[in-house]
Amino acid sequence: MRDALNIPAPPDSQWKRRFVQPLLRQRSAMLGLAIIALYVFAAVFAPWLATHDPTAQDLMASLQGPSAAHWLGTDSYGQDLYSRLLYGAQLALIIGFASVALGLAVGVAIGLAAGLMGGRTEWVLMRIVDGLLAFPELILAMAFMAVLGLGTENVVYALALSFVGPFARMTRGDVLQVKNQPYIEAARLMGVTTAAIIWRHVLPNVVSPILVQAGMRVSIAILLESGLSFLGIGVVPPTPDWGLMIAEGRAFITMAPWISGVPGVALAILLVALNLLGDGLRDAFDPTTQKDA
Amino acid sequence: MFQAASAKLAQTLLVLLIVSAASFAFLKLAPGDPVSIMLGSDYSKSSYDQLTHELGLDQPVVFQYGNWLADFVRGDWGTSYITNQNIFELAVLQALPVTLTLAALSLLIALVIGIPAGVLAALYRNSWVDVLATTLAIGGNAFPSFYLGILLIWLFGVDLGWFPVLGFVAPWEDFWQGLWHLTLPAVTLGAWYVGLIARITRSSLLEVLGQPYILAAKARGEPAWRVVWVHGMRNVLMPLVTVIGLQLGGMLRGAVMTEVVFALPGLGMMVTTAVLNREYIVVQAGIMLTGLLFVAVNLAVDQTYQFLDPRLRRR
């Protein structure tokens, strides 16, 4: 019993020292965070920062280059690109974070249920997860979009569903690992209830790897979202969406390269920033892993 | 050995079954009634019931799945409502080779650029070479391929006119023409992979070069280039193959975008068009085919492991 009590406590308390401080030391991660903060600022204050209604068409002023009236020019419908860019940031971030959050919630729930219940429940749940994981995310998201139909909300659902698989598998793996740790055994021996064990010991241990994974998924979500819209099976026009804007500008690439350039560059910078932060999170969390998942 | 192999086989069969069930479920979930779609706008109740019966749609779902699976295995994948084309021919004989060629060429480009870049970055760690390689790696990895494709079309296709901007010529029909048409798409898709390969090569090589057997190779009088490229890289192949296999999803994601940007008649183009046309039976074929591709690549990666790492070989 002495041995059982002497086992190191689950490492959940000093997350600041283990997690935040290493992150702060990484310059590239901090750069990524600063850029993301800028995008969030633009998204939150889009209504005040925008100079035009993002969906207001003005055919007289179409295909214009950057000017005093239209800071970043206009598209073929005469919509103001600067204003669309700001609202596009809003949309991208909302869809990105919402879909990952939703996928995470469902995936973690399935993973916890599978890992903790075991037996037939686990088998059935994990076969469903296998089914989700058997397809590339984009194909999965396209299939869900085909079933659900186009539209902003459905993009969130489709992306969330395509993220359930990885989160569920990760959570289950972590739970199984934690379940076999000596301190869990010790807690059980001391008569701690299962719910308390999950809350006090299992969750804190699985939460950081899953959050790191979530951080890296956001950039994939935003890439997929704009990709779906680019393909024409995501958000519908005239919603200010970067993928739609790039698709629209594609036809005018020689005459008006800024139409696709404005959202394209904005998207690229945001994705780079998210990747920098994601890498930083991963390194801060565990400097030994070199996996690119 | 036999036990392990049969366990692997059973597992693969289970995954295949799951893939097929998921594909079948997709068609069941898809909106719209296939019978009324096939009959068009004007039909009678009796003809509706007759077609429903002919298609077996009045049977229990499990039977429907069985029939569908049997048809699928026989290569009877149905006919497109819109083009009246045999879907098996469309998907497997026409679209799949395009996607595979594009993917193979992109991977080749990515390996040819990514591996030397990663090795240089590892050897000249923290120098400007490393910074440049790492920056390009992160940038290439994050840059959305559909926008990159548009930029390449603009610059090399339209402005400089070096490459054709659209369309596909099969390299197995006209090799040089095909290659010429595939260059820009392959670069677009490869750019994403280059960064990944460079990064994993760099980090794995750095780890390997710290191993005692590298010092031992030097102590035998092996020249520096052999120490890196033979003794070192031989041990980097494993993590490299792992990552290439793991990132197949990302590769297919990029392939769909690239195909649409460059109007290549591959799987991605096929599925996209089918979703837009609400031709769910074609979408289903695409889903099933990518699922099978995933399973096949995972198996291949597994086999490559045993080939690459003597420690995993069973004698």
Added chain:
Amino acid sequence: MDCAVAMNLEAAAMPESQEPLLEVCDLSLRRGQAVVLDGVNLALHPGETLGLIGESGAGKSTLALALIGLLRAPEVQLAGSMRFRGTELTRLREADYRRLRGNKIGLIFQDATAALNPCFTVGEQIAEPLKRHLGLSKWDRRERAAELMHSVGIPEPRLRLDAYPHELSGGMQQRVMIAIALACNPELLLADEPTSALDVTIQAQIMELILDRVRALNSSAIFVLHDLALGAQVCDRIAVMYAGQIVEEGPSDRVLASPLHPYTRGLKSCVVELGSRTLVPIPGQVPPLNAMPAGCRFAPRCPKAKAICGEQRPQAEIRDGRQVACWFID
């Protein structure tokens, strides 16, 4: 001046004035600010075996790696001289050094499991120096590799040529390592703790094997060891290292029988002997490389230290046929 000491010493120890195979004079090695090796003097004659003895961190392995040219500028800064068969090694071009490595100078690593590349067969790894230095044909390499494996006591060498390292036991792996190091009949063999990663039962066998092969090839050898008694048993001469310096060097029997330096004495009393009831550990720890004392590096732990020991570094003196660096040699 230091070298003169070493030369005098040699003259005293070896009446037949033979050219030394290896001559290290006032060798210092710095890694950034840290002085890892400090004023090392050594001489090794053909056919002689030398034991480098000391605690971990004394710089023994560093010295071995520096001798075979695997620790060089710009990684570290070398000063002083290392002459091998009259050739100055510190200024040798990398291409020329490479011709010595695995050819005239062989190195046996501590942990053969880690020092053999897991992705190549042992036959391929033994054949490498044969190809590189002797230019043997593929067929001859295979033949010679099998002979070498036989000579280091690997049974059925022809069957084992195509084995991967993980398919062999630790003892067999170390035998392969020895075969590689001896493949080109080196004149100097460096063995860095060749048995400490092995089971105790195999240690003696391997040590015996190395000595046996070294004698058969009439090579010289430097053994890096942490065990004074073992060193005295297998080597003609012993050099005791402490914190990057050689504190005492001389014939094994005399060093073990009547150690002159307080550190050697401390090491000797650390050896567990049958029947002895007391074990006297040396108090304190080796100082970190970035905080070495200005005078004698052993002074903080030395029972006999006086004021001068902390201020001035003692020069090596010849006493009783050996070099000793201490202010108070009795």
